[in-house]
Amino acid sequence: MSPSADRALDLQNGAEPLHEPGLAVHVEDLTVSYHEKPVLFDIDLNVPPGVMCAVVGPNGAGKSTLIKSILGLVKPTSGHITLHGLSYREVRSRVGYVPQRSTVDWDFPTTVLDVVTMGLYGRLGWFKRPGRHERRKAEEALRLVGMEDFARRQISQLSGGQQQRVFLARALVQEADVYFLDEPMAGVDATTERAIVKILGRLRDAGKTVIVVHHDLQTVTTYFDWLVLLNVRVIAQGPVQETYTAENLRAAYGGQIALLDRGAPAE
Amino acid sequence: MNGALAFLSDYTIQNVAFGAAILGTISGVLGVFAVLRQQSLLGDALSHAALPGICLGFLLAGSRSLPAILAGALLTGILAALVILVLTSRTRLKTDAAIGISLSVFFAAGVVLLTYIQGTGNASQGGLDTFLFGQAAAILRSDLYVMGAIALVGLGIVAAFWKEFKLVTFDPDFAGSLGMPVRRIETALTLLIALAVVVGLQMVGVVLMAAMVIAPAVAARQWARSLGAMVTLSALAGIVAGASGALLSSLASGLATGPLIVLAATLLVIVSLLFAPQRGILWSVIRRRRAAHHLRGRQVLATIHDLASAHHDTSYPAEQSMLDAYHGLGTGAVLSRLEGRGLVRRTTHMPQEGPHWELTEEGRAQARESLGETPPESA
Numbered sequence: 001m002s003p004s005a006d007r008a009l010d011l012q013n014g015a016e017p018l019h020e021p022g023l024a025v026h027v028e029d030l031t032v033s034y035h036e037k038p039v040l041f042d043i044d045l046n047v048p049p050g051v052m053c054a055v056v057g058p059n060g061a062g063k064s065t066l067i068k069s070i071l072g073l074v075k076p077t078s079g080h081i082t083l084h085g086l087s088y089r090e091v092r093s094r095v096g097y098v099p100q101r102s103t104v105d106w107d108f109p110t111t112v113l114d115v116v117t118m119g120l121y122g123r124l125g126w127f128k129r130p131g132r133h134e135r136r137k138a139e140e141a142l143r144l145v146g147m148e149d150f151a152r153r154q155i156s157q158l159s160g161g162q163q164q165r166v167f168l169a170r171a172l173v174q175e176a177d178v179y180f181l182d183e184p185m186a187g188v189d190a191t192t193e194r195a196i197v198k199i200l201g202r203l204r205d206a207g208k209t210v211i212v213v214h215h216d217l218q219t220v221t222t223y224f225d226w227l228v229l230l231n232v233r234v235i236a237q238g239p240v241q242e243t244y245t246a247e248n249l250r251a252a253y254g255g256q257i258a259l260l261d262r263g264a265p266a267e
Numbered sequence: 268m269n270g271a272l273a274f275l276s277d278y279t280i281q282n283v284a285f286g287a288a289i290l291g292t293i294s295g296v297l298g299v300f301a302v303l304r305q306q307s308l309l310g311d312a313l314s315h316a317a318l319p320g321i322c323l324g325f326l327l328a329g330s331r332s333l334p335a336i337l338a339g340a341l342l343t344g345i346l347a348a349l350v351i352l353v354l355t356s357r358t359r360l361k362t363d364a365a366i367g368i369s370l371s372v373f374f375a376a377g378v379v380l381l382t383y384i385q386g387t388g389n390a391s392q393g394g395l396d397t398f399l400f401g402q403a404a405a406i407l408r409s410d411l412y413v414m415g416a417i418a419l420v421g422l423g424i425v426a427a428f429w430k431e432f433k434l435v436t437f438d439p440d441f442a443g444s445l446g447m448p449v450r451r452i453e454t455a456l457t458l459l460i461a462l463a464v465v466v467g468l469q470m471v472g473v474v475l476m477a478a479m480v481i482a483p484a485v486a487a488r489q490w491a492r493s494l495g496a497m498v499t500l501s502a503l504a505g506i507v508a509g510a511s512g513a514l515l516s517s518l519a520s521g522l523a524t525g526p527l528i529v530l531a532a533t534l535l536v537i538v539s540l541l542f543a544p545q546r547g548i549l550w551s552v553i554r555r556r557r558a559a560h561h562l563r564g565r566q567v568l569a570t571i572h573d574l575a576s577a578h579h580d581t582s583y584p585a586e587q588s589m590l591d592a593y594h595g596l597g598t599g600a601v602l603s604r605l606e607g608r609g610l611v612r613r614t615t616h617m618p619q620e621g622p623h624w625e626l627t628e629e630g631r632a633q634a635r636e637s638l639g640e641t642p643p644e645s646a
Contacts, residue, residue, distance in 0.1 A: 071444045097444040104438045109491045118434050122445030127427060154492055
């Protein structure tokens with residue numbers, strides 16, 4: 001059993017039996033609908049710990065919604081979700097999250113260091129303010145993403161790639177076992193993309209589970225070892241070598257063949 | 268001097284100044300969250316929706332009892348916020364439409380109630396119409412205690428939940444992933460804005476109270492580099508605008524206080540939008556001019572360099588009128604700036620034909636660099 005799953009057992013207070021504790025993410029019969037039409041339909045999903053997993057699918061496939069449902073940000077119509085066998089409420093402190101960069105107002109009056117410190121707000125609890133300890137942790141995370149010189153910079157002065165690194169640093173201070181990243185490589189420069197992939201790879205090598213909503217089919221096989229192909233339903237899931245096939249991609253993307261010509265493997 | 272002292276020790280004036288300070292603080296602080304959450308218009312809806320509550324409070328209490336009136340105002344303000352919430356979540360109406368509908372319906376109901384009360388011949392004694400545009404002089408010392416207590420509660424809540432308010436305002440999804448009750452915090456922020464509106468009703472009135480929520484925060488955003496600084500500056504701007512507007516209105520009788528306060532706040536906004544470092548319009552104009560100058564300089568350097576290369580003569584003197592023709596009129600200013608930077612020099616090639624220019628060594632290097640002929644040395 002993996003060390004993280006062991007810890008899941010420690011965390012559990014014994015009353016309820018663990019639900020698939022050996023899986024980093026376990027989703028059963030998940031359906032989400034905002035209006036009448038389902039955004040996600042009957043999703044069954046299993047991600048083992050210690051993998052770097054891409055969630056791939058066309059626009060409107062429900063990739064972000066899947067992540068948000070797992071994190072309890074979206075109320076599902078039906079379904080059951082556990083992380084390391086526990087409900088999200090119970091494992092919250094072991095989960096790191098990088099939302100889409102475009103969902104926040106980067107003109108907010110604050111500094112890079114302050115944004116990274118926000119990753120520790122959950123641990124601080126009500127009424128407590130971040131102090132020196134939190135600041136040091138944030139500085140450390142900024143070093144990891146190569147942004148230590150930007151700590152005092154206003155976030156409104158950052159480039160897209162720098163914004164993304166700051167968001168990644170904020171997730172790193174969470175010191176989680178499972179990380180969810182929503183389109184971290186969208187619209188960033190090549191240097192940032194390389195840096196992000198390197199950091200995520202290191203997390204995976206340390207036994208963490210990294211789940212990434214990804215948009216670039218061409219890099220799936222180089223960056224990831226696990227794949228979830230999504231288009232409202234799960235089209236395929238499993239190790240990249242087994243799931244990244246032309247047939248599966250066609251099933252996920254339907255008529256958008258142009259995309260496949262460049263990104264898809266030979267049949 | 269004596270006049271000024273007498274003025275400042277005047278009972279009414281003191282009340283007005285204190286009231287303005289209380290109002291400025293609370294609306295300035297909470298306005299920051301409204302503006303950053305892009306909900307400025309919510310303040311407008313909440314303040315207009317206070318009018319029916321004011322009238323109901325008056326009718327129920329049977330007199331101009333401030334606690335009853337403010338409680339009524341708070342109640343209908345919250346009701347309006349609820350209506351907006353329900354309209355946006357249960358129908359396909361967008362927020363702006365929902366706010367517009369709620370604002371006008373509640374205000375209409377308020378005006379109907381107000382005219383009804385006036386019809387009973389009660390309003391002028393009650394002075395209820397002063398709640399439309401505010402009247403600082405009508406404020407009593409006891410009113411200040413009510414306003415102050417409400418403001419203290421509001422500020423206390425902001426201080427206690429500072430980090431939660433901050434994160435929910437900046438990144439609600441992330442806040443939710445940490446387990447913060449995002450919906451409840453957002454509701455609390457909305458209720459607090461209703462509270463701030465209530466504090467300002469007597470002074471500014473329902474029609475313009477939204478400006479006191481929005482303007483100080485907008486002015487403060489121009490100068491602040493952190494949320495704490497923005498909140499502090501916004502409160503200060505609110506106090507300054509409130510006090511100066513209120514004092515002006517009590518200098519002459521019959522001047523409506525609210526509009527004067529709002530005009531004072533607007534003045535702060537204009538100054539901030541123009542002159543704040545980094546963000547001010549003035550600085551960005553200067554920056555853009557500098558960039559344009561720089562670009563034109565580089566273009567002229569490149570032209571001289573091209574002419575020289577075309578003539579296979581590195582010190583080929585380019586005639587200024589020819590440069591004018593290449594670039595449209597007026598390279599004279601650009602050239603003398605370049606001369607000042609030591610990139611070009613005048614040559615006395617043929618004095619009778621007007622000024623000629625050639626590149627200096629450094630000018631040549633810069634021209635090559637901007638033409639991409641040689642990579643810059645740092646690369």
